[in-house]
Amino acid sequence: xxxxxxxxxxxxxxxxxxxxxxxxxxxxxxxxxxxxxxxxxxxxxxxxxxxxxxxxxxxxxxxxxxxxxxxxxxxxxxxxxxxxxxxxxxxxxxxxxxxxxxxxxxxxxxxxxxxxxxxxxxxxxxxxxxxxxxxxxxxxxxxxxxxxxxxxxxxxxxxxxxxxxxxxxxxxxxxxxxxxxxxxxxxxxxxxxxxxxxxxxxxxxxxxxxxxxxxxxxxxxxxxxxxxxxxxxxxxxxxxxxxxxxxxxxxxxxxxxxxxxxxxxxxxxxxxxxxxxxxxxxxxxxxxxxxxxxxxxxxxxxxxxxxxxxxxxxxxxxxxxxxxxxxxxxxxxxxxxxxxxxxxxxxxxxxxxxxxxxxxxxxxxxxxxxxxxxxxxxxxxxxxxxxxxxxxxxxxx
Numbered sequence: 001x002x003x004x005x006x007x008x009x010x011x012x013x014x015x016x017x018x019x020x021x022x023x024x025x026x027x028x029x030x031x032x033x034x035x036x037x038x039x040x041x042x043x044x045x046x047x048x049x050x051x052x053x054x055x056x057x058x059x060x061x062x063x064x065x066x067x068x069x070x071x072x073x074x075x076x077x078x079x080x081x082x083x084x085x086x087x088x089x090x091x092x093x094x095x096x097x098x099x100x101x102x103x104x105x106x107x108x109x110x111x112x113x114x115x116x117x118x119x120x121x122x123x124x125x126x127x128x129x130x131x132x133x134x135x136x137x138x139x140x141x142x143x144x145x146x147x148x149x150x151x152x153x154x155x156x157x158x159x160x161x162x163x164x165x166x167x168x169x170x171x172x173x174x175x176x177x178x179x180x181x182x183x184x185x186x187x188x189x190x191x192x193x194x195x196x197x198x199x200x201x202x203x204x205x206x207x208x209x210x211x212x213x214x215x216x217x218x219x220x221x222x223x224x225x226x227x228x229x230x231x232x233x234x235x236x237x238x239x240x241x242x243x244x245x246x247x248x249x250x251x252x253x254x255x256x257x258x259x260x261x262x263x264x265x266x267x268x269x270x271x272x273x274x275x276x277x278x279x280x281x282x283x284x285x286x287x288x289x290x291x292x293x294x295x296x297x298x299x300x301x302x303x304x305x306x307x308x309x310x311x312x313x314x315x316x317x318x319x320x321x322x323x324x325x326x327x328x329x330x331x332x333x334x335x336x337x338x339x340x341x342x343x344x345x346x347x348x349x350x351x352x353x354x355x356x357x358x359x360x361x362x363x364x365x366x367x368x369x370x371x372x373x374x375x376x377x378x379x380x381x382x383x384x385x386x387x388x389x390x391x392x393x394x395x396x397x
Contacts, residue, residue: 065103072098072108079115083122092119110141117150126154137172148173152182161186168213184214191223195230203227218244218251225255234262242275249282260291269295280312286320306334310343317350359386 067075075098082091095116099109113132120129133154136147148167155164164186173179187210194202203223210220225240241259244251252259256279263272276292279285289312293305305328313321325344329336336344356366361384365376371383 067101067104069108072104072111076111076115079119083115083119088119088123092116092123095119107142110136110139110143114143114147114150117147121150121154126158130154134172137167145174148179152179156182156186159189161189165190165209180214181217184210184217185219187213188217188219188223191220195223195227200227200231216247218248221247222251222255226258229258229262232265234265237262238266238268238271245275245279249279252279253283253285256285256288256291284316284318286318286324289321290324303334305332306336306340310340310347313347314343314350317347317354319351322347322351356386358383360384 075094079091079094082088082094095112098104099112099116104112113136117129117132117136120126120132130151133147133151137144137151141147152164152167155161164183167173168180168183173183187206191203191206191210194200194206204227207220207224210217221240221244225237225244228234228236228240238259241252241255241262256276260272260276263269263275273292273295276288276295279288280292289309293308306325309321309325309328313325328334356368358367358370359365360367360374360376360379360382362374362379362382363377365374365383366386367375367383373380374382
């Protein structure tokens with residue numbers, strides 16, 4: 001009786017072991033099959049495809065019956081890599097083959113279309129790129145923002161400013177996008193063309209349109225100020241220039257001379273002195289500092305001008321400021337005393353401390369410490385000593 005029970009127990013134990021072994025074998029085979037389905041042997045890496053001199057591996061990849069999201073992502077990365085390498089024909093061929101497939105989802109087709117538009121743009125086929133990008137804007141896909149930005153960049157390169165404005169008027173651009181300032185600059189470009197054609201009513205209309213599109217467009221105020229200045233309306237010119245300064249102080253850097261002349265023609269020397277001083281404080285623009293010292297009625301003597309320049313440059317050391325100081329010293333034949341020389345030494349130390357000491361000969365990356373590997377372009381042994389190139393030209397004193 002006991003032996004029969006032991007025999008039955010042994011049989012059960014053997015059957016249990018057999019079941020476990022069978023389950024493990026089936027699970028292992030299933031896992032291996034799943035792994036092969038997720039990562040088939042026919043999908044090579046991007047590096048392998050880029051290294052291939054022929055297109056056989058690429059063609060085999062494109063002939064697969066079904067492509068999952070990972071495969072499409074791989075192909076899009078491959079196409080971008082080919083475009084970056086300058087192999088535009090292969091990139092376009094890849095994206096055209098992908099776009100011709102009928103088994104892809106709409107989102108994938110939009111992504112392929114955008115990459116194809118980038119290919120055409122890089123190849124100089126701007127009309128084709130523009131058509132695709134306009135289709136993407138109308139489709140309102142997830143890459144609509146990128147398509148809008150690239151389309152505007154293409155139109156800017158071609159100087160088609162009116163087409164950019166029409167996109168905005170037709171509400172083709174994404175709502176709440178950051179492209180409004182580019183549209184406003186397109187209107188300002190047209191306004192400057194109208195200035196050259198003496199069409200002053202159109203200038204005012206376009207500048208108002210630019211400000212309506214982007215209230216922070218300082219350039220529109222600058223264009224209106226230039227128009228008023230050309231018509232000897234100096235008070236209006238000052239108003240426009242100062243309005244631009246309220247929006248963006250650095251925007252008036254290009255019109256400091258006109259602004260100073262407008263103040264002088266209006267006999268508002270105190271206002272000119274105040275604005276130039278504020279402009280120097282806010283922007284550190286050295287010509288504004290020098291101009292403020294030469295305002296009529298407040299011209300500084302050469303000795304005090306040197307002292308004032310040294311004091312300001314000690315706060316903001318710069319090569320441009322040092323050059324302005326040297327011009328004052330040379331033009332008035334001034335001699336610096338010991339304390340002024342010490343101040344000048346501190347200024348030069350500040351200038352040297354702010355300059356880069358090393359530069360990458362490959363990409364131009366500037367650094368204050370040496371690197372074997374460039375942090376920017378990742379190339380090796382390209383970091384060299386930074387040596388400013390001398391200008392072989394005598395200063396005009």
